[in-house]
Amino acid sequence: xxxxxxxxxxxxxxxxxxxxxxxxxxxxxxxxxxxxxxxxxxxxxxxxxxxxxxxxxxxxxxxxxxxxxxxxxxxxxxxxxxxxxxxxxxxxxxxxxxxxxxxxxxxxxxxxxxxxxxxxxxxxxxxxxxxxxxxxxxxxxxxxxxxxxxxxxxxxxxxxxxxxxxxxxxxxxxxxxxxxxxxxxxxxxxxxxxxxxxxxxxxxxxxxxxxxxxxxxxxxxxxxxxxxxxxxxxxxxxxxxxxxxxxxxxxxxxxxxxxxxxxxxxxxxxxxxxxxxxxxxxxxxxxxxxxxxxxxxxxxxxxxxxxxxxxxxxxxxxxxxxxxxxxxxxxxxxxxxxxxxxxxxxxxxxxxxxxxxxxxxxxxxxxxxxxxxxxxxxxxxxxxxxxxxxxxxxxxxxxxxxxxxxxxxxxxxxxxxxxxxxxxxxxxxxxxxxxxxxxxxxxxxxxxxxxxxxxxxxxxxxxxxxxxx
Amino acid sequence: xxxxxxxxxxxxxxxxxxxxxxxxxxxxxxxxxxxxxxxxxxxxxxxxxxxxxxxxxxxxxxxxxxxxxxxxxxxxxxxxxxxxxxxxxxxxxxxxxxxxxxxxxxxxxxxxxxxxxxxxxxxxxxxxxxxxxxxxxxxxxxxxxxxxxxxxxxxxxxxxxxxxxxxxxxxxxxxxxxxxxxxxxxxxxxxxxxxxxxxxxxxxxxxxxxxxxxxxxxxxxxxxxxxxxxxxxxxxxxxxxxxxxxxxxxxxxxxxxxxxxxxxxxxxxxxxxxxxxxxxxxxxxxxxxxxxxxxxxxxxxxxxxxxxxxxxxxxxxxxxxxxxxxxxxxxxxxxxxxxxxxxxxxxxxxxxxxxxxxxxxxxxxxxxxxxxxxxxxxxxxxxxxxxxxxxxxxxxxxxxxxxxxxxxxxxxxxxxxxxxxxxxxxxxxxxxxxxxxxxxxxxxxxxxxxxxxxxxxxxxxxxxxxxxx
Numbered sequence: 001x002x003x004x005x006x007x008x009x010x011x012x013x014x015x016x017x018x019x020x021x022x023x024x025x026x027x028x029x030x031x032x033x034x035x036x037x038x039x040x041x042x043x044x045x046x047x048x049x050x051x052x053x054x055x056x057x058x059x060x061x062x063x064x065x066x067x068x069x070x071x072x073x074x075x076x077x078x079x080x081x082x083x084x085x086x087x088x089x090x091x092x093x094x095x096x097x098x099x100x101x102x103x104x105x106x107x108x109x110x111x112x113x114x115x116x117x118x119x120x121x122x123x124x125x126x127x128x129x130x131x132x133x134x135x136x137x138x139x140x141x142x143x144x145x146x147x148x149x150x151x152x153x154x155x156x157x158x159x160x161x162x163x164x165x166x167x168x169x170x171x172x173x174x175x176x177x178x179x180x181x182x183x184x185x186x187x188x189x190x191x192x193x194x195x196x197x198x199x200x201x202x203x204x205x206x207x208x209x210x211x212x213x214x215x216x217x218x219x220x221x222x223x224x225x226x227x228x229x230x231x232x233x234x235x236x237x238x239x240x241x242x243x244x245x246x247x248x249x250x251x252x253x254x255x256x257x258x259x260x261x262x263x264x265x266x267x268x269x270x271x272x273x274x275x276x277x278x279x280x281x282x283x284x285x286x287x288x289x290x291x292x293x294x295x296x297x298x299x300x301x302x303x304x305x306x307x308x309x310x311x312x313x314x315x316x317x318x319x320x321x322x323x324x325x326x327x328x329x330x331x332x333x334x335x336x337x338x339x340x341x342x343x344x345x346x347x348x349x350x351x352x353x354x355x356x357x358x359x360x361x362x363x364x365x366x367x368x369x370x371x372x373x374x375x376x377x378x379x380x381x382x383x384x385x386x387x388x389x390x391x392x393x394x395x396x397x398x399x400x401x402x403x404x405x406x407x408x409x410x411x412x413x414x415x416x417x418x419x420x421x422x423x424x425x426x427x428x429x430x431x432x433x434x435x436x437x438x439x440x441x442x443x444x445x446x447x448x449x450x451x452x453x454x455x456x457x458x459x460x461x462x463x464x465x466x467x468x469x
Numbered sequence: 470x471x472x473x474x475x476x477x478x479x480x481x482x483x484x485x486x487x488x489x490x491x492x493x494x495x496x497x498x499x500x501x502x503x504x505x506x507x508x509x510x511x512x513x514x515x516x517x518x519x520x521x522x523x524x525x526x527x528x529x530x531x532x533x534x535x536x537x538x539x540x541x542x543x544x545x546x547x548x549x550x551x552x553x554x555x556x557x558x559x560x561x562x563x564x565x566x567x568x569x570x571x572x573x574x575x576x577x578x579x580x581x582x583x584x585x586x587x588x589x590x591x592x593x594x595x596x597x598x599x600x601x602x603x604x605x606x607x608x609x610x611x612x613x614x615x616x617x618x619x620x621x622x623x624x625x626x627x628x629x630x631x632x633x634x635x636x637x638x639x640x641x642x643x644x645x646x647x648x649x650x651x652x653x654x655x656x657x658x659x660x661x662x663x664x665x666x667x668x669x670x671x672x673x674x675x676x677x678x679x680x681x682x683x684x685x686x687x688x689x690x691x692x693x694x695x696x697x698x699x700x701x702x703x704x705x706x707x708x709x710x711x712x713x714x715x716x717x718x719x720x721x722x723x724x725x726x727x728x729x730x731x732x733x734x735x736x737x738x739x740x741x742x743x744x745x746x747x748x749x750x751x752x753x754x755x756x757x758x759x760x761x762x763x764x765x766x767x768x769x770x771x772x773x774x775x776x777x778x779x780x781x782x783x784x785x786x787x788x789x790x791x792x793x794x795x796x797x798x799x800x801x802x803x804x805x806x807x808x809x810x811x812x813x814x815x816x817x818x819x820x821x822x823x824x825x826x827x828x829x830x831x832x833x834x835x836x837x838x839x840x841x842x843x844x845x846x847x848x849x850x851x852x853x854x855x856x857x858x859x860x861x862x863x864x865x866x867x868x869x870x871x872x873x874x875x876x877x878x879x880x881x882x883x884x885x886x887x888x889x890x891x892x893x894x895x896x897x898x899x900x901x902x903x904x905x906x907x908x909x910x911x912x913x914x915x916x917x918x919x920x921x922x923x924x925x926x927x928x929x930x931x932x933x934x935x936x937x938x
Contacts, residue, residue: 024708025836054697056715064838088715090834180681190678191660191719208677209659212649228523239493245744246525246557248737250660250719267736268717274740275714278747279828285751286824287817293829293839297849304821305854311817312862315810322806329805333795336805340791340921341784343809348756348780352773355755359748360762365559367494369533370762380766385774389781396785452809 019057031064038069043076051080059088062097063294071100083109087117090292091124098125107136114188115141116161116269119148123158148263156240157233159273160254160263163187166194167220169203174216176206191251191266195224200260202227202253227253233262240265241273242364281362284440285355287311310445318343318452325460328468334401335463338410341393342459346417346451349385353378353425354447358439361429375426382422386415409466413459417451420458424450488526500533507538512545520549528557531566532763540569552578556586559761560593567594576605583657584610585630585738588617592627617732625709626702628742629723629732632656635663636689638672643685645675660720660735664693669729671696671722696722702731709734710742711833750831753909754824756780779914787812787921794929797937803870804932807879810862811928815886815920818854822847822894823916827908830898844895851891855884878935882928886920889927893919 017029030049037045050058050073058077062070062085074081074097083106086094098106098121110118110133122130122145130149134142144162151157165186167176176193180186193211195203204224214223229243231252243249244267254263283289287307291300322329322339329336357374360366366374390411398407428446429439486498499518506514519527519542527546531539531554543550543566552575555563567575567590579587579602591599591614599618603611613631620626634655636645645662649655662680664672673693683692698712700721712718713736723732752758756776760769791798791808798805826843829835835843859880867876897915898908 024711025833026838028837031838054716056717060715063834064836177681180678181684186678186682189676207658208681209649209655212646212677212681213655215650242493245740246529247523248525248740250736267719267740271714271717271736271740271743275743275747275832278744278751282747282751282754282824282828285755286820288821288824291825293825293834293843297846297853300846300850301853301857304818304850305857307821308814308817308854308858312810312814312858315813316865318813319806319810322809326802326806330799330802333799333805336798336802336808337788337791337795339805340809340812341781341788344784344787344921345777345781348777349773351755352757352776355751355757356760356762359751363744364494365532365762367533368497369495369500374762377766377769381769381773384766384770385777388770388774389777393781452813 019053026060026064031061034061034073035065035069038065038073038076041072041076043078046073046076047078047080051077055082055085056088058082058085062086062089063093067093067096067294071097074101075105081109083113083121084117087120090294092292092294092296094121095124099129103132103136106133110137111141114161115144115148115163115263116159116265118145119158122149123153151233154237155233156231156235156237156254156265157263159237159240159269160233160265161187162263164194164253164261164264165190166196166200166261169195169197169219169221169224171220172216173211173214173218173220173223176211176220177216189266190264193220194253194261194264195220196261202230202255202259202261205253230255231265232257237273238277241270241277244270245274277362281358281440284438285358285444287444314445314449314452317449318456321453321456322460325456325464328460328464331468332406332463334397334403334406335460338397338406339456339459342410342413342417343452343455345389345393345414346421346455347448349382349418350421350425350447350451351444353382353422354429354443357426357429358443361433361439366430371430378422378426379419382418383415386418389418390414405467406463409462410459413455413462416458417455420454421447421451488522495529495533500530503530503542504535504538507534507542507545510541510545512547515542515545516547516549520546524551524554525557527551527554531555531558532562536562536565536763540566543570544574550578552582552590553586556589559763561761561763561765563590564593568598572601572605575602579606580610583630584613584617584632584732585628585734587614588627591618592622620702623706624702625700625704625706625723625734626732628706628709628738629702629734630656631732633663633722633730633733634659635665635669635730638664638666638688638690638693640689641685642680642683642687642689642692645680645689646685658735659733662689663722663730663733664689665730671699671724671728671730674722699724700734701726706739706742707746710739710746713739714743746831750827750909753907754827754913756913783914783918783921786918787925790922790925791929794925794933797929797933800937801875801932803866803872803875804929807866807875808925808928811879811882811886812921812924814858814862814883815890815924816917818851818887819890819894819916819920820913822851822891823898823912826895826898827912830902830908835899840899847891847895848888851887852884855887858887859883874936875932878931879928882924882931885927886924889923890916890920 017033018027019030021027034049037049050061062073065073070093086097122133134146148157148162192205192207194205197203204226206220206224210223229247229249229252231240231254233254233256249267251264251266253261254265256262287304289303291303357366393414394407394411397410398404424447429443432439432442486502487496488499490496503518506518519530534542539562555566591602603615617626617629617631661674661676663674666672673695675689675693679692698716698718698721700709700723702723702725718736720733720735722730723734725731756773758772760772826835862883863876863880866879867873893916898912901908901911
C-alpha cells in the first residue's frame with residue numbers, strides 16, 4: 001500500500017493524539033495532523049489516521065477541515081472512504097465535495113450505500129449533476145432512487161429505505177428465520193419484518209424480538225402485529241417524526257396511495273428530522289433561516305438581510321410613532337431617555353409569550369382544546385408582571401427625574417404595554433397558524449412591532465396628555 | 470362491567486367522532502365528549518372512549534382535559550389505565566395526578582411499568598411522596614428503581630432500563646434463541662442481546678437481526694460486535710443523546726464505573742432528550758426556562774420576571790447612555806426619533822450571529838477548530854450588511870429630516886453598531902461556553918446590552934460632535 005513511496009507511520013505516532021477530547025469535541029491537534037497529511041498527499045498516513053474511523057467521525061473531520069482539503073481527503077482515502085460519511089456533513093460541504101469529485105467516483109460510492117442515504121446525497125444537487133450520476137448507476141439502483149426522488153422534498157418517500165424484508169402471512173416463524181439465514185443481500189440493519197399479501201399490500205409487521213421468542217412452527221400471522229400507525233410516502237417528514245415520537249416507534253412501514261408497501265423509515269433518520277425541525281424554529285425566530293456555519297459570506301448576507309430589512313421597516317414604523325410627539329420630547333427630554341425601556345420590556349415579555357406559543361404549536365401541545373386557557377393565563381401573567389414592574393420602574397424613574405407624576409405615567413405605560421405584549425404574543429402565533437403561515441418565522445416581527453408602537457404611543461401619549469399640555 | 474347501572478353506549482355513537490383530526494390534533498369534540506362522560510362518572514362510557522387507546526393518546530387527552538377532570542379520568546379507567554401514559558404528559562400534570570391518586574393505586578400502576586418509565590414518574594415527586602410509593606413496592610422492584618434514582622438527574626442512569634438480556638460468550642446462537650423462547654419474563658421490547666463475562670462485565674452485543682441471520686451452532690462471540698460507544702451510568706443525558714445521534718444507535722449498554730453492565734438505554738427515551746435539549750435552548754434564549762403551558766400563573770410569573778428584571782437593568786443602563794446626551798436631544802429632537810432604529814437593527818443583527826453561534830456550540834459543530842473562521846465570516850457579514858443598511862437608512866433619514874449630515878451620521882452609527890453586533894454575537898457565546906456557562910441562557914442579555922449601548926453611544930456621540938456642538 002505504500003504506492004507513493006512514503007513509509008507507513010509508526011503506530012504509536014498515530015495513536016498518540018486521540019480523535020476527540022474528553023468533552024467529545026474533535027481534537028484540534030488531530031485535525032492539524034490530518035490536514036498536514038492531506039497537504040503532503042501522504043496516502044498511507046491519511047489512511048492510518050482516518051481509514052478505520054466510523055463514518056460519523058469522518059463526517060465531522062470533513063466539516064472541520066479547511067475547505068480546499070476536503071475533496072483531497074476523500075480522494076486519498078479511496079476505497080477506505082464510506083460515502084455514508086457525507087450524510088453527516090453540512091449541506092454546503094456535501095454539495096462541494098460531490099461536485100468536486102469525478103462522477104465515476106461518486107457513482108461507485110453510491111452503489112455501496114443504503115437507498116435512503118443515497119437519496120440524501122443526491123437531493124441537494126442541481127438537476128444536471130443528479131441526472132449524470134443517476135445515468136451511471138445500474139438499472140435497478142437507478143429506478144429505486146428515482147422513485148424516492150419523485151416524492152416531494154421533506155416527505156416520508158424521500159427519507160425511506162427501499163430495501164426491506166417482507167414475507168407472506170402463511171409462512172412459519174421457522175421458514176422466515178431460515179430465509180434470513182440463507183440470504184446475504186438483506187439490508188444491513190432492520191428491526192421488524194413486514195407481512196404482505198400477494199398484491200404487496202401491507203398486512204402487519206413482526207418486531208424481531210417477537211420473531212425470536214416464537215416457536216418455529218407458529219405461523220407469521222400468529223405473531224404479527226397489525227399496523228396501527230401507517231406512514232404514507234407523501235406524508236410530511238415532520239408529521240412522521242411526530243408519530244415516531246408519540247408512539248415510541250423504531251421503524252415504520254411506508255405505503256403508497258394503493259396501500260402497497262414501498263419502503264421503511266427508521267428512527268435514526270427521524271432523529272435527524274426532529275433535531276432539524278427544532279433547529280428550524282430557533283433559526284426562524286432569529287431570522288437566520290437554513291443557514292449553516294460553513295456557508296459563505298455572500299449567502300449569509302443574502303439570507304440575513306431580508307430579515308433585517310423587515311425589521312427596519314417596523315423600526316421606522318415605531319420611530320414614526322415617536323415622531324408624532326417631537327414637541328413633547330423637546331419640552332421634556334426625560335421622555336426620550338425613558339421611552340426605550342417601555343418598548344424593550346414589552347418586547348421581551350411579548351417574546352416570552354410568543355416563544356411558549358410557537359413551540360407549543362410546533363409540538364402540537366397547543367390546539368383549539370387549550371388555546372383559551374393559555375390566552376387567559378398569559379393575560380393574567382402580563383397583568384401581574386405589568387403591575388409589579390410598573391411600581392418598580394415608576395419608583396425609579398420618579399426618583400431619577402425627581403418627578404412623581406412622570407414616574408406614574410411611566411408605570412401606567414408599562415402596564416398597558418405588558419398587556420399588549422401578552423395579547424399579541426398569544427394572538428399572533430395562533431392567527432398565523434390558522435392561516436397556515438409558520439408562526440416561528442413571522443410572529444417575532446409582528447409582536448415587537450406591536451410592543452414598540454404600543455409602548456411609545458402609551459408612554460408618549462400619556463405624557464403629552466398629563467405632563468406636557 | 471355496568472356496575473353503576475349505566476347502559477353501555479352504542480358503538481356507533483363512540484366511533485362517530487374520531488380521536489384526532491386530519492392534522493393529527495386531538496378533536497375538540499372528542500375531548501368534550503370525554504369530559505362529559507368523566508363529569509357524569511359514567512365508567513362504561515369513559516372506558517369505551519379511552520380504554521383501548523394507545524398510552525400516548527391517553528397522555529395527550531390528560532393534557533387536554535380540564536385540570537379537575539384528570540385524576541377522575543384515571544380512576545374511572547381503573548385497570549384499563551396504563552401508567553405509562555403519565556410519561557407522555559407535562560410534568561405539572563404528572564405530578565398533579567400522582568399526588569391526587571391514592572398511594573396504593575400508584576404503587577399498583579408502577580409494578581406493571583418498565584423501570585425507566587417508573588423512574589421517570591418518580592423523579593419529579595417530592596422526597597416524602599417518593600419514599601411512600603417506593604415503600605409500597607416489592608423488594609426487587611424497589612431496589613432497581615432506587616439504584617436508578619441514586620444517579621444524578623439528567624444522567625444515563627436515570628434514563629436506563631434495568632431489565633435486559635445478557636448471555637455468556639460461549640453460548641451458541643441456538644441456545645440463546647431457545648432461552649428467549651422459553652422465558653416469559655423478558656423485557657417488552659429489545660433490540661440487542663448483551664454478552665457478559667462471569668463478573669457481569671460487558672464484552673459486546675448482538676443486534677437481533679445478526680442473531681437471526683446466524684446459524685444455530687455459531688458461538689455468540691462469533692456474531693458479537695464489540696462495544697464501540699460505551700455509555701456510563703453517570704454520563705450526562707445530553708452527551709448520550711449526541712452519541713446516539715452521531716452513531717445512529719437504537720440502543721446502548723450502560724455500565725457502571727467497574728465496567729459492569731447495569732442497564733440499557735433505548736432510542737425512544739433519547740428522542741425525548743433530543744427534543745427537550747433543543748427546546749431548552751429556544752426557551753433559554755427567550756427567558757422562559759422550563760415552563761410548560763399547563764403551569765400556573767404564579768409559577769409562570771416567578772420564572773419570567775427574573776428574566777424581565779435582568780432585561781430591565783440592561784435597559785436602564787442603555788437609557789443612562791441616552792441620559793448623557795440630553796442636551797443634544799433637546800437641541801435636535803430628530804435624534805430621539807431615530808435612535809431606537811440604530812439600537813433595534815444592532816440588536817437583531819447581534820441576535821442572528823448569536824443564535825448561529827449558540828446552536829453550533831450546542832450541537833458541537835462549533836469548537837476551537839473553526840471558531841476563528843466563523844468569527845471572520847461574522848465580521849465580514851456585519852460589515853457588508855452595515856454598509857448596505859447605512860446607505861439605505863442614511864438616505865431615508867436625510868430625506869425625512871431634510872438634513873444630509875444627519876443622514877450620514879445615522880449611517881455611520883449603523884455601520885459601527887452592526888460591527889459591534891457581529892463581534893458581540895460571536896465573542897459572548899464563545900466566552901460563556903469557555904467558562905462553562907450555558908451560552909443559550911446568558912448570551913442574549915449581554916449581546917443586546919452591547920448593541921443598545923454602542924448604538925446609542927455611536928449615534929448620539931457622533932451627532933453631538935458633528936451636528937450639535
